[in-house]
Amino acid sequence: MNIFRLFGDLSHLAAIAILLLKIWKTRSCAGVSGKTQLLFAVCFITRYIDLFLHFVSLYNTEKVMKLIYISASVFTCYLIFFKFKATYDGNHDSMRAEFLIVPAAGLACLINTKFDAIEILWTFSIYLEAVAILPQLFLISKTGEAETITSHYLFAQGSYRALYILNWIYRYHYESHVDTIAIVAGVVQTILYCDFFYLYITKVVKGQKIVLPA
């Protein structure tokens, strides 16, 4: 574990917590893409499938973190699609998730390190996570604005994988550990946040709200 991965995981936890708090406190999921949250839940379940298969009772932080990620993302989907369904902005959350899931699944079958079920599921989860934020960014571009709290969520979510890139550089240099698939997908994922990062740094930091030119 290095400082980059530690802060990356903390940033990821913060993102999940910020979103849960926003929905719970405002009792509304306006401006939140339910599809992105569903895709994240699928990512966690397919990536941490080993938790369900051989549930090793030894409780270390990694197992606890995985359980937190899965339960928090499933609970977030429950809030969006059931509890606060009335506030879900379905017509703006209109990016076809199939266009992200099918290519990720296809690519996972073509480009992977080992052709076995667990590895394919893990690879699918990595590819899907890289594009899972697209419905959320698409929704913001359709509504033309993002609530400040949602911007903080996106900033934390984008920073997590950006910090992981630093972690991979660190591990390559000091541990000669490299996982090309995760690195390439992580770079693509972070690039997708670039224009949002620019808006966040130039606007939200100064206390303004993000409003996109309609």
Add this chain to the structure above:
Amino acid sequence: DCRKQTKDEL
């Protein structure tokens, strides 16, 4: 390279 493929990241 025979580095073990460990999934030790979240």
